[in-house]
Amino acid sequence: MRTPIIAGNWKLHMNPAQTAEFVKNVKDKLPDSNKVESVIAAPAVDLDALIKASEGSNLSVAAENCYFEDEGAFTGETSPKVLKEMGVKYCIIGHSERRDYFHETDEDINKKAKAIFRNGLLPIICCGESLETREAGKEEEFVVSQIKKALDGLTSEQVSSLVIAYEPIWAIGTGKTATSDQAEEMCKTIRESIAKLYNEETAENVRIQYGGSVKPANVKELMAKPNIDGGLVGGASLEVESFLSLVNYQG
Ligand SMILES: O=C(CO)COP(=O)(O)O
Numbered sequence: 001m002r003t004p005i006i007a008g009n010w011k012l013h014m015n016p017a018q019t020a021e022f023v024k025n026v027k028d029k030l031p032d033s034n035k036v037e038s039v040i041a042a043p044a045v046d047l048d049a050l051i052k053a054s055e056g057s058n059l060s061v062a063a064e065n066c067y068f069e070d071e072g073a074f075t076g077e078t079s080p081k082v083l084k085e086m087g088v089k090y091c092i093i094g095h096s097e098r099r100d101y102f103h104e105t106d107e108d109i110n111k112k113a114k115a116i117f118r119n120g121l122l123p124i125i126c127c128g129e130s131l132e133t134r135e136a137g138k139e140e141e142f143v144v145s146q147i148k149k150a151l152d153g154l155t156s157e158q159v160s161s162l163v164i165a166y167e168p169i170w171a172i173g174t175g176k177t178a179t180s181d182q183a184e185e186m187c188k189t190i191r192e193s194i195a196k197l198y199n200e201e202t203a204e205n206v207r208i209q210y211g212g213s214v215k216p217a218n219v220k221e222l223m224a225k226p227n228i229d230g231g232l233v234g235g236a237s238l239e240v241e242s243f244l245s246l247v248n249y250q251g
Helices: 016-029 044-054 080-086 096-101 106-118 131-135 139-151 156-161 180-197 200-205 219-223 240-247
Strands: 005-009 037-042 059-063 090-093 122-127 163-166 207-211 230-233
Touching: 005 163, 005 207, 005 240, 016 044, 016 059, 016 240, 037 044, 037 090, 044 059, 044 080, 080 106, 090 106, 106 122, 106 139, 122 139, 131 139, 139 180, 156 200, 163 180, 180 200, 180 207, 180 219, 219 230, 230 240
Parallel strands: 005 037, 005 230, 037 059, 059 090, 090 122, 122 163, 163 207, 207 230
Antiparallel strands: none
16 A cells, blocks of 8 residues: 655745744644655755754655765755755655756766665655646647656666656646646646556555645645655645645545
8 A cells, every 4th residue: 555645845945944943833733644655845944954854744845956975076065865864755856946047967866866766765756847838739749758767777676766746847836736737637647657667566565645735725635646655745735724734634
């Protein structure tokens, strides 16, 4: 059985004081982590505050990005080795904002996935098509190709433990959610592609999130779909009440 995983992606919001205050207000109201895993991905400068504030709670901590080298002359980058030492569990890679604004390639994302596993962290690998690609009817081909390149060289054991986030770019921050059927269809395609690349067991184990305007009003419908195991949530993860409604979607 796959444990549902609801993750807030704070993007470039919050400072350490706001982070500590947020966690103080949610930490005793999170679901049992065997039922739903609650995660917050915060900017690197807030991770120390996030880890300290969430100690002893059911909250898992994620970084929003890291570099593919552990150390060296790479000014401005974040070390996956140090993320692990700090107590981070997950690291998001391949978000469309990083691909678009910071020119990250599929090859970079694959190197990051390997660096994350090398250091004992788990990746949340984002994929998703633009509106143009969807309108051309090429979304499945595009997303499957992103997944294939991101996973290149990873073992079935590694793939079983990671998280994939399907985030159609046209649904991010736009208020336009993919319909639950559209989201399910792509998550199913991703799972089938993993069965082909690896095997049925690996495909059954991998958790696949949907992201793009997920909010308390639509989380239940999305989570009811058989191939959707979680949500990666931007805007609606920034408010305490809204984050709590999301992670407690089971009631
Ligand atoms: O990009 C996202 C999460 O990574 C989605 O953002 P929104 O939930 O604000 O649409």
